[in-house]
Ligand code: PEP
């Protein structure tokens with residue numbers, strides 16, 4: 047195929063198909079393929095390198111290099127030209143290989159005689175499986191047509207590998223997706239779970255990469271694309287006045303579905319002998335490879351849209367992937383690139399665990415997973431390409447680790463961990479109804495943080511005394527339309543019903559920064575965390591706040607009501623918000639509605655400025671709750687969403703504890719009830735230190751209540767306080783080590 051014509055290309059694919067159909071061992075098939083390619087490309091050499099482990103490529107078959115080098119020659123990713131093709135997932139085409147950047151001479155192969163080099167990554171859906179190389183004596187660059195033809199061949203080889211065509215002796219020829227794999231990601235929700243993989247987006251398997259009737263394949267492609275276009279248009283029609291984000295995605299779908307470039311490339315692939323589905327998958331693979339290289343979030347999103355669209359097209363073409371006949375396993379661990387909060391809520395508590403390739407700690411999916419107390423690992427790279435439906439999988443949400451198809455030793459160790467956690471849960475159950483009473487007779491009041499109806503069953507099972515923070519924005523975040531007042535009345539009413547008279551602190555909408563409502567125009571701010579958010583939005587655009595206050599009063603329907611304003615940075619803001627509450631009461635009265643039996647109105651202390659507000663503020667505010675997540679971020683000037691800095695400063699740093707101490711003192715002077723509702727309240731050692739600084743009410747995730755209570759019941763707070771004082775007077779930066787040491791020896 048030196049001239050690279052389409053019919054030659056098809057002829058070669060036809061011969062490859064015969065090789066695939068023959069009942070041969072993997073090695074013999076690979077040998078035959080390298081021979082066929084060299085013959086048809088008119089090159090002296092053709093070699094296939096496959097991965098033997100994540101880092102190392104191995105020469106698995108060759109025509110033209112020394113046969114004794116097969117399974118002996120190995121290189122790491124990035125090493126030599128072959129390693130570079132794999133590492134960068136890019137073609138290398140050079141007339142003068144020895145002078146090319148990165149060239150490494152492999153004497154055992156005898157390759158010194160060959161000057162030209164063309165290396166193509168063998169990849170499937172973003173996963174690089176190996177490298178296909180042709181070399182020749184004559185110093186020439188391969189034509190664009192030849193490169194293209196070899197890319198098509200590499201695609202077919204990738205499909206054959208996926209179907210198990212090259213399985214044989216040794217690590218490089220072992221079957222794909224059967225070895226055990228450990229993937230490291232980040233913690234989205236703690237907890238350990240064992241189960242079987244359930245792919246949210248079913249994986250389509252292309253069993254017929256090569257076709258011999260291009261005209262028929264073109265018809266199939268055109269019909270499928272037409273069906274896709276009609277489907278996208280319909281979806282667009284339906285969501286015309288709906289969610290903006292969704293519209294944007296659909297518009298992008300439509301753009302791709304009508305893209306001439308996309309169609310042209312697929313048509314060309316077909317004319318060279320690929321089946322319609324293989325052509326779609328080739329484009330998809332290349333989009334995924336590009337996705338790994340672009341940093342611009344907008345472009346990445348668009349490439350992800352193209353990926354979704356290709357999946358839809360593949361499902362139309364193959365008829366695969368409709369889950370209708372398949373049953374969710376009894377212990378499903380959901381695996382997805384990403385998932386929306388609504389979809390996750392639909393699965394609900396049936397899931398044992400969740401592993402996302404993307405996602406983030408602060409994503410809405412993570413919020414829902416936390417509400418449902420389902421262990422979640424985010425940023426688990428490669429999980430969607432590695433995992434197959436039904437694979438055995440273990441999720442360690444505490445460490446952010448996933449064991450896919452684990453071996454026996456991992457299984458045993460992991461089960462021990464689960465058993466230990468179960469034992470701890472049993473221990474915790476025995477103190478559920480006991481008070482958090484310390485050895486020096488201080489009683490700490492423990493409440494839970496919530497935000498979804500799904501959280502509320504935890505109220506009684508966790509032993510919480512009430513809801514110390516109900517994040518009302520979650521209800522706004524998980525839907526794609528602004529909820530109506532009547533819906534909010536019903537919802538808040540159900541929350542109060544579920545609380546059965548226990549106190550629920552409703553925090554008004556805390557949006558902006560990391561919490562962007564899908565249906566609100568995003569404001570392009572240079573520093574969203576310091577921007578137009580929470581109470582600032584509420585006061586500037588009071589419509590939504592008024593609606594929410596009204597809904598809360600109607601939901602209370604004569605019961606006690608507690609309202610808290612987020613992110614108050616100065617007295618005036620609290621006053622203005624409080625005035626809105628008074629106006630709402632007056633309006634409700636005028637309209638003849640029942641007023642709440644009692645009304646408490648408070649603020650979150652999330653900015654250092656509020657700790658230094660005039661005494662009058664402390665006298666006037668109904669109560670305060672320290673939002674430690676934000677307070678810490680502003681105190682240390684370290685973005686809570688930024689992985690690079692978010693763990694850099696310890697909450698047990700003496701500066702932070704001194705700030706807490708001052709807040710406690712000011713509240714004591716004015717008699718203002720004070721609580722702490724940031725994440726640190728749910729960490730036992732941190733909780734003990736906060737109580738030692740004077741806090742008597744903490745609010746945390748439901749799952750943290752028992753461990754925090756268990757430790758509180760075993761400590762003497764005045765002793766902890768003394769340890770903190772000593773550590774502080776010694777000039778230590780953080781009291782953590784001193785307190786840990788004390789706890790180790792005394793509890
Ligand atoms: C906080 O900032 O500590 C807090 C509880 O609020 P959120 O995490 O919702 O910002």
Ligand code: MG
Nearest residue numbers: 652673675676
């Ligand atoms: Mg906050």
